[in-house]
Amino acid sequence: MNAPNPPDAPATEAAASGCPVAHGGPDSVTRLYGEGAASDPYAIYARLRERYGALAPVLLEGDVPAWLVLGYRENRRVLENPRQFTRDSRIWRNWKEGRVEETSPLIQMVGWRPDCVSQEGEPHRRLRAAVTDSIQAVAGRGIRRHVTHFATKQIDAFASDGHADLVSQYAEYLPMLVLTRVFGLAESEGRQLAVSCAQVIKGGEEALAHNDRIMKILGELAERKRDEPGADFTTGLLEHPADLDDSEVLSHLRLVLIAAHTTTSNLLARVLQLVLTHPSHLAGLVSGQLNISAVVEEVMWNKPPLAVLPGRFATADVELGGHQVKAGDLLVLGLAAGNRDPGVRPDATAALHGNKAHLAFSGGSHECPGQGVGQAIIETAVDVLLHRLHGLRLAVTPEELTATASSWEIRLDRLPVEFTPHHP
Template sequence: MTDQPTNSPDASGGCPVAHGGDGDLTRLYGPQAALDPLGIYARLRKEHGAVAPVLLEGDIPAWLVLGYRECRWVLDTPRQFSRDSRIWRDWKEGRVEATSPLIPMLGWRPDCVSQDGAPHRRLRGAVTDSLQTVAGRGIRRHVEHFANKQIDAFADAGSADLVGDYAEFLPMLVLTRLFGLPAAEGRNLAVSCAQLMKGGEDALAHNDRIMQILADLAARKRDEPGADFTTGLLGHDAGLDEDEIHNHLRLVLITAHTTTSNLLARVLQLILTDASRLAGLVSGQLQVSTVVEEVMWNTPPLAVLPGRFATNDLELGGQHVKEGDLLVLGLTAGNLDPEIRPEAGISLQGNQSHLAFSGGAHECPGQNIGQAIIEVAVDRLLHRLPGLRLAVPADELTSTASTWEARLDALPVEFTAQAATV
């Protein structure tokens, strides 16, 4: 990461150093970026305003949208900001390798998030219909089952790490049930999802591992259909082909697990670092959904949303964006935009206009599933573990950021040891 980013476009126009210039831009990846993403967002906002030029892995240029209103405009205007990366100029002109760790996050796939208009509506309809079907089939019972199993593993110890022992794996275990996968696949898939989100040289290998597991699942479900999400996609009236099936399984699995596990960890962090919130939940005077809403505003599970591609030359936030430029949306930065939140500490209770679920036609379709997982997961912990408390001072908790998210490293707790459930 450099100290003096520049805002001047290169001779070709568009994003600075878009074609290999010598610009001095801030990197959203690497050791320095992992330590203080909020500081980076604040500095970029001060130097560039609502839209800032940055570099992604491989020093690939992009515009980072920092302003709340600008994020909303991009999300709500697909004719100017497409989700179809086939128009990404750096990809079309060969500056992004097929082996780039950006490809699992930004490369085009035959899924609904890679397309707009009628193709998007067709594919998204299959996803939302299939999700609604499984969401109505006792999802809270599945969460309770796996939450109790996770808690049983450490209940008699009197201590645990609620990230590594609970939040990192619980959502994936629930998803294995919803997808019709063996629960034994859950941990391996959770690890591969985490590595894919971190990027780096192993990202593509983990993506391939996920795709192979899901291709095997789809083949099995054709012969042995069940009451699960996979079977729903296979039999949907939209008539998805094999590639579309596999890629939508991948899309929902990765998105649902990574965002829900991160959100669960952050909700638990907020509860355990504020005695009044913990007491309110235990007494029933505070709802988990209220805490979730606060986290959605302040530390959304996806910090930066990939990506949108300009369909024509335009101006955004005072910057001259060129056709084919990549834009990534700063969901955390947008939620903290001083233009809409000029005073820190103001209550946002009841205000659900945050960016955490994205927006527009591509807004997250599985919000109710994530909410159910978190509500039951928190409830089980508070009921199973009396005296639950943070085992270290709150200011010792640390996070590590990648380009796309900032994850809590650990959440060590203590409680009165309990016997496992029967």
């Protein structure tokens, strides 16, 4: 079975290359970037599901073709079968054949690097062990204490005002400030790194420059920690028995920094949004009748911090979701779409208490290794905020809250609140 053909679409060079949008020109295939995608991504997922089923042809930034996996079961199949769907982008046909520029913002997200995400088998296990061991070592060294310190400092800056934007004044930078302690970085570098990490995920012309900035800061950090080791994640990588070389250390510092900050800041904003737009949630948390972990799980199902996960590459021709995927095709995983798959969740409004089978943490051998750290940051950040700010309430109607989407995520723009002012 050939790739699905949009009706009345002209033949293109893409068709000749065997890419997933065969016989479909750019104007006839859905783009996952730009203003159209930002307006209502969930409506796009629904339309694609209705037209194509569990797998749909899409265009990523620069009109690069890919398959978007929409079905929950199909996402699980891709995530849990690295022999069929590898994370190693060196087999990506459009890259090998020169149809993707080296300067493409997509390379920052799907390009090959000497890190555990880009590898499978024994190389993956070796590098993954270094990451998980180093994360576990720092996780027990006061993560919640660091969060409490920086959360208090952030709140002190606006507590006497009686109003704030909990995105720009709290959620957007707090995780990175915590990560500066985890990595052994200077606190002063936190805001600059937060901006650069967000730009790498967002894409666009500035993504490459921001990635270079991140690499420069992390390169200097690694050099410093060789001479001055400490009880931090960076030192853990440098001294791990897996014996990572310089490029492997730097690549993993980049990987964990970008992934941990962008996903945790987005998730924190969404958790606060849910709490403030549902009075029962707020009352339950303040009274202790509701556990914050239950609120986090609800957000993981309905608004995961990464809506689309890059990327996997078919190792051979294979059938998926009723469509024929060709060897070397790029697949991107629709985590948000899969979580709302009517086949496994016919009532998207039904309660999901205790159900942790969502796709938000990915799955298989590449499942997120820092779940515990992210959970600790969010739970502590919410707890500190609710206990510091009395009379906390949303300053606008829920309908006035807006979000901006890129190829990979949907971020809340702002979360204006009011509360009883007090002097810290």
